[in-house]
Amino acid sequence: MSDKRTELKVSAIRRGTVIDHIRSESTFRVFQILNLEDVKDQVYLGTNLESKKLGKKGIIKISGKSFVSSEINKIALVAPEATLIEIEEYEIVKKEKIVPPDTITKIVKCVNPKCVTNNQNVETKFNIVTDYHGQMKLVCHYCEKSMTQKDIFFI
């Protein structure tokens, strides 16, 4: 009998959060916006994994970490199709698809250099809409310009 492995083995985590169903190309961006390089516990990152839903997907497992709503909103903007799974004692205690909020304040910079939020001390605010191609757009509450996911820059 051969003991040659046919699958990549990734450890389960005892307690923490798994971000699953990230589009492959967004995986490193999610890692970056959550500042996961600063996490002291174990973090596993996989990308280009087989996925029935997405074709290729990314997954991030973070030990000892749960996310607050402002962090979940950040994930929603970069990876709106992702699923968030909370783990306790190796068991799934909560699993939910991320839902982008209707509005988002403070965390994103407006792409328009002439926007009042980039020139005065004004907190940013965006309405999140879906255009008729099904793409998520952020519309600035102040200058009314819309921006796509690729323009998102976190403050």
Place this chain on the structure above:
Amino acid sequence: MIQLKNRSLVSITDYSKEEIIKVLDIAEEFEKNPRQKILSDYVIASLFFEPSTRTRLSFESAVQYLGGRIIGFASADTSSVRKGESLKDTILTVSNYSDLIVMRNPLDGSARFASEVSPVPIINAGDGANQHPTQCLLDLYSIRKTQGTLENIQIALVGDLKYGRTVHSLVQALSKFNATFHLVSPEILKLPSAVKKWIKDAGLEYYQYTELADVIPFADILYMTRIQGERFPDPIEYEQVKNSYVLENKMLDKSKDNLRVLHPLPRVNEIHENVDSNPKAYYFQQAQNGVYVRQALIAAILGLKE
């Protein structure tokens, strides 16, 4: 319910169809009798952080005809902005001295922000490249006056449909009135898809053209715009398109009797001066209508007309 009192006007989309009609009805009343001394107890602040001829003077004229007093400045150079004062502080200070603030500011979104910090209502007289709702209201007034209705208009929008804020506001407003849109522009200055979405969402139709002559035979309104060099990121692009459309008098020979030519002004070359004497040229009356519309807005927001 129509409630305009104490409400700021930042974007034309702040008003419902009924609220737009209400302002136009009041404006009609002022056109018949523009000299009513209803503002004698009021002070209006006029804060123009960047230069303007028509908008500032027509606001000031509107207030003066109504017997009100005006305080303010016509350029940021003559205010504390030059000393580095924030917009918030300027607005909070001026709101102590006035009942209503009319503001033009070069920053996009500045009017929305001002309306959120100001205890008195703000009328947006242009915030950068974003919105200019009083221009839109006077355009609507001019259309209604010349066509007898705002419903089912065949409107041709000509020139810079990409950067022209008056075009965007007019599309948003006329989408409430079952208009058909004929969009004439060079390829690089087509109407942005976000603005076309307003037309689609209202279940209406638009058609795109590159030749001005194609729309003249069936248009009710020919809305000409200047191709604005200052909005172009690339000066070479501007040189390529700046004289794309020039309306000349003889081109109107085959137009409908009810056609009127509108232009938000200032014009450069896009309407030849030989059009000015044609009875279908309406752009100077259009500018005059700005006074009545601004009187109506000020009176409605101060609760002096209902």
